[in-house]
Amino acid sequence: MILTTFDPILEEKEYICKFFAQIPNPMSGTEIILYSSASRRKLLITKTPGIKPRDIHKGKYDRQIVVDLNKKTVSFSDEYRSKDAGINFEITVKAVVKVTDADIVWESGIHDVAAALKEEMDAQISEEAAMFDSNEARELNQDLRNAIENLFLVESGISVQGISYTVKLEQKIEKIIKNQSYEKKRSQAAQEISDMYRDNLVAVFAGVADGSMSPELASEKARGSLSKDFNERMRQLQAVTDYMEQLRTKELVDSAHVMKQMEDILKSLPFSDYSRQIASDEKKVHGSLEQKNEFKPIDD
Numbered sequence: 669m670i671l672t673t674f675d676p677i678l679e680e681k682e683y684i685c686k687f688f689a690q691i692p693n694p695m696s697g698t699e700i701i702l703y704s705s706a707s708r709r710k711l712l713i714t715k716t717p718g719i720k721p722r723d724i725h726k727g728k729y730d731r732q733i734v735v736d737l738n739k740k741t742v743s744f745s746d747e748y749r750s751k752d753a754g755i756n757f758e759i760t761v762k763a764v765v766k767v768t769d770a771d772i773v774w775e776s777g778i779h780d781v782a783a784a785l786k787e788e789m790d791a792q793i794s795e796e797a798a799m800f801d802s803n804e805a806r807e808l809n810q811d812l813r814n815a816i817e818n819l820f821l822v823e824s825g826i827s828v829q830g831i832s833y834t835v836k837l838e839q840k841i842e843k844i845i846k847n848q849s850y851e852k853k854r855s856q857a858a859q860e861i862s863d864m865y866r867d868n869l870v871a872v873f874a875g876v877a878d879g880s881m882s883p884e885l886a887s888e889k890a891r892g893s894l895s896k897d898f899n900e901r902m903r904q905l906q907a908v909t910d911y912m913e914q915l916r917t918k919e920l921v922d923s924a925h926v927m928k929q930m931e932d933i934l935k936s937l938p939f940s941d942y943s944r945q946i947a948s949d950e951k952k953v954h955g956s957l958e959q960k961n962e963f964k965p966i967d968d
Contacts, residue, residue: 671743671760673782676736676773676826683732689724697738699770702729710771735770742782746790748797750837755802757835759793759812761785764830772825784824792816802837809835868893869904870911876930877915883929890933908934 683702694700694713702711704727711727713719741764747756765781767773778784796815800808812833872889875881881889895901912930 669745670780670782670786671745672762673742673744673780674736674740675779676767676781677733677779678736679732679734680774681732683729685725685727685729687722687725689721691719691721691724692732694734697736699735699737699767701731701733701735701771701774702727703731703733704729705731712771733770733774735767735773737767737770739764739766740781741765742785744782744786746786748794750797750802751800752802755837757797757800757802757805757808757837759797759808760834761789761793762832762834763828765826765828767825768827769825772823776824778824778826781826784826785828789816805835805837809833870907873908873911873930873933876933877926879926883933886929887933887936890937894937905934905937 678698692700692702692713699715700713702713702724703709706728709727709729711719711724711729741762743760743762745758745760747758749755750757763785765785792815793812796811797808800811812835813831816831869890872881872886872893876883876886893904895904912927912934916927
């Protein structure tokens with residue numbers, strides 16, 4: 669895929685040769701070539717000293733070509749096979765190029781410099797890429813820099829300098845590896861947080877977070893992990909709450925559905941029998957007091 673390119677031939681048109689011919693005046697950064705179709709003679713205006721109008725007339729030049737001599741940046745990108753079967757590197761090449769011989773550029777027929785550069789470099793890039801495993805993108809980048817630092821487009825009249833490379837895996841493989849790496853790191857982080865609490869109940873919720881335990885099984889195990897002691901049960905529930913907050917803050921669970929499952933399990937967990945008994949006793953006492961106040965005699 670060609671990313672940035674240019675056509676070094678800015679203009680090509682008929683030239684009318686007169687006895688008192690006017691000498692063309694090239695703009696800065698350009699070269700004008702006069703060409704004779706009959707004799708195939710070429711006249712480079714800025715490179716030929718002492719040109720006179722009669723020289724142009726004698727040459728019977730009938731074509732005028734304007735060539736761009738300015739430095740340009742071109743780039744291209746393509747996929748090249750790695751050492752691993754079925755996995756390609758995506759390599760982007762960027763280079764600074766400059767026309768050194770205007771007449772050769774024109775005769776070579778190059779109108780797309782990046783495409784010409786790609787054609788020149790493809791074979792060597794392919795050869796270098798095939799020597800590296802898919803996990804050696806950085807090493808391949810360095811190898812390309814050492815192997816193909818500067819070059820000259822063969823018989824083109826264009827010099828190439830300042831070549832740089834960007835090497836990565838093809839997009840579909842890069843995405844898979846990034847996802848795998850992200851999931852692995854996230855799973856490790858979630859496990860580390862789980863280990864901080866060292867609690868069976870937290871371990872159950874960690875199983876839901878990493879997908880190793882279904883919500884139904886987790887709910888059953890969570891109930892079985894609850895302590896019968898009220899204070900210990902409150903500590904367990906607080907530990908789970910803290911753990912879930914860590915997951916949410918560090919974005920270790922990317923699915924809102926999974927977080928909702930954990931929240932539902934937490935909400936479904938009963939308080940201790942002791943706490944329910946306390947609440948029941950308080951209700952009975954409160955009811956008795958209201959009943960006594962209702963029939964209490966009024967003092968005079």
